[in-house]
Amino acid sequence: MATATKTAIVPTREDDYPQWYQEVIKEADLAETSPVRGCMVIKPWGYGLWENIRDTLDARFKATGHKNAYFPLFIPLSFLQREADHVEGFAKECAVVTHHRLEPDADGKLQPAGKLEEPLIVRPTSETIIGEMFSRWIESHRDLPLLINQWANVVRWEMRTRLFLRTAEFLWQEGHTAHATQQEAIDETLQMLDIYADFAENMMAMPVIKGEKSEGERFPGAVATYSIEAMMQDGKSLQSGTSHFLGQNFSKAQDITFQDENKELQHAWTTSWGVSTRLIGALIMTHADDDGMVVPPRLAPTHIVIIPITFKADDPEAVLNYCHKLADDLGVISYHGRSVTVEIDNRDLRGGEKTWGWIKKGVPIRLEIGPRDIESDSVFMGRRDQGPKEKQGVPRTEFIETVTAILDDIQQGLFDRALARRENASNTIDDKEAFYAHFEDDGVGFVYSHFCGDPEVEKQVKTDLKVTLCNIPLEGHDEKGTCIFTGKPSKQRVLWAKAY
């Protein structure tokens, strides 16, 4: 059923959530499907978000001693096979390069030619190729810790794809580190989880639950996988970043050894951790509304759009000059490590069309400036976190002085709204029947229940209800109890939800 109020996005979230998601991406010009099966084109507004995600995270990685490097796109099949669980996890979704040139056949049609001796896999992740290099680079305890990160594209041949959330090719970063001791590697794994959680909450305005994955949801080859989980507006959970403690599994499979201080040969302890363009999907499903995208100011490609209203002006040039002067004044202000970014939209379009275009893109602040505003030396401001018609006149100097406070106010408001939504849709359920009733009755949201840890039980819950054990929270859930499914002892309540 259509809602009564007219919205910029049709259908609304309430009417058809999955379709609303696709429409927001389209109307905000974030990305689109390409003619290459499962691969997306990330358009400038979406890529601008990714650049800010990348740069902000990159600074945090560097501040904690990591260095960027670049490793081959292709992984020889024999490398992928070195760790048994690992190849098992990725074999069903690999893009395989088998030839290295094209030659015309008898009909003159180009065909693959020059068959490779060994097939190459387009990297689905780089543990095996980076591990191979680590085994060459590490000789002594003096070479440790080795703290490397890579920004790259990866390919996983998913059969059902959805823009940003699940695509055959996506962009990501993958950190890979090697350490002399188990404790140091575990500390690193948890440090990177903390960095992800801090980034999600402070830059994306998206509250997350940090926790450990269950055995069934672990990364193929890991000893322990940790995740941050965020609640989307439909009450489902989105895994938004993972950090893996790999123990000595990969170092033993790949011979990553070092001489310790006593000249004895030891296997290194390794970790890996990553986030991807999936975070843009998380941003959309956390903040967007029925009028389109809502971009948190700290990641916005453009903080402020200025729309000159020249058709009413005797002197359009004077309006433009006023706008450019204002943009210059704003551009020298620093906001969370970047300059305040201003775009003057002087396109030859009707004002309403322009304004709605920017609302749909989710730019935090819109300024309309016409002759009357210049006369009163003020700006006419609309905020994306307020209704499209709630605009207010603000003296120009006051606006310049308070602009970072306004941006932070929008940022905080988005976080508060998301947190309140999550808290409203979070329940503690201490009884199996109530748990089943909750989810069978189309219930969504986060459910915290005691669980004994039996993988078979977890599998049964997934089969019965399509509900995932998202993670075992690290904080705030340390009360012991009884598993609601088996009656066995439970160390703590864990997080259950329908999940992306």
Added chain:
Amino acid sequence: MATATKTAIVPTREDDYPQWYQEVIKEADLAETSPVRGCMVIKPWGYGLWENIRDTLDARFKATGHKNAYFPLFIPLSFLQREADHVEGFAKECAVVTHHRLEPDADGKLQPAGKLEEPLIVRPTSETIIGEMFSRWIESHRDLPLLINQWANVVRWEMRTRLFLRTAEFLWQEGHTAHATQQEAIDETLQMLDIYADFAENMMAMPVIKGEKSEGERFPGAVATYSIEAMMQDGKSLQSGTSHFLGQNFSKAQDITFQDENKELQHAWTTSWGVSTRLIGALIMTHADDDGMVVPPRLAPTHIVIIPITFKADDPEAVLNYCHKLADDLGVISYHGRSVTVEIDNRDLRGGEKTWGWIKKGVPIRLEIGPRDIESDSVFMGRRDQGPKEKQGVPRTEFIETVTAILDDIQQGLFDRALARRENASNTIDDKEAFYAHFEDDGVGFVYSHFCGDPEVEKQVKTDLKVTLCNIPLEGHDEKGTCIFTGKPSKQRVLWAKAY
């Protein structure tokens, strides 16, 4: 024959230039070959250079109105075939994906499975896939110009590879633009050439010759290709960036049309332009010496390394504190859009080993700081553009005040040295016999000679002498004359050289 003086790099440039190049890369820890045929691993010091190249160019692209986006890694075979010259140019060096999963055969060995209906080519360049998207995005003259850039990895299956210069996979940027008029597209092509030349000279300290490529050296599918050419220390030319005016070739092959102001349907005019990790090879061969890499300060991942001399100290902690305080004071100074970047090398290694490590990496400034320096509140400075033993004591406050001037002095010195080397090895030859004699006699360097433009003659010269027509310079060579090979009229002298 070995040279008498001991050098950090063996062999020296004079003894074995190609081997010297490989050794510099190894000793400076810039990159190494990987177990994947033809693919390199770019190590942190090399990748740091690439990050600075990327960020500096990216700012210039954005300042001229371009926006970044991201397009699929894979190109369907049918797309590549749309432009006949284009597919012809790349068919012999394509990585071809033919399957999308792995399955065990009868022996349990994993084999490619899930054959694709249409083979996918790992992009060697993206004109065809980006052109397809442009044809969907462009409808009206209001959508033009469309100014897009992509930072990405590409694959060209070269049979003979060399680190940075020619690898199967490399990193690059590719700009793709569409315009309403021919003139606008030509202006764009030349604007980007200018940006590349300015970047090469002012940031890389590498003088270049801007010019147009001959027909035989044109990009497959282009109407005109322009390049910047730099002279390496062995006197050969390295093509360091190209900008292509594509006319309407791709827009006609891919149906990129727009309605003009008179509502008539027109084909757009397109351009493309790119530089790659090859620029790091250019940096090495322009500036490195027999002691290793020499990094121009404006692109240096680290501007200054501080080596604390603690073994002589009664109080090693005091030395470290002094070093950290100095690093903090330097870190707030801005140098060409970045902060001055300082690394304190406190590794447990002998001082000489450390110092030589940094000389080989080519860090612009080394500071050694021990108890005596602290007592006199000064630093002991070595510059990479001076001999390894030419160090000088400088009062700390003076060093802080003059550090950007010292960095610029090093930068300018590198440029001046490269320019002088090029000018010394540039000749004007107005006679065919002298031309042949010059190159047959192992002659290298740049030769400017009159040429009528006949592709057959150009081909003959390449066959006879392995000499390439690098480009037809845009500036400084407009004197008419007579072709030295055919006696026909020549519009200007053109640039000939042995080329990478």
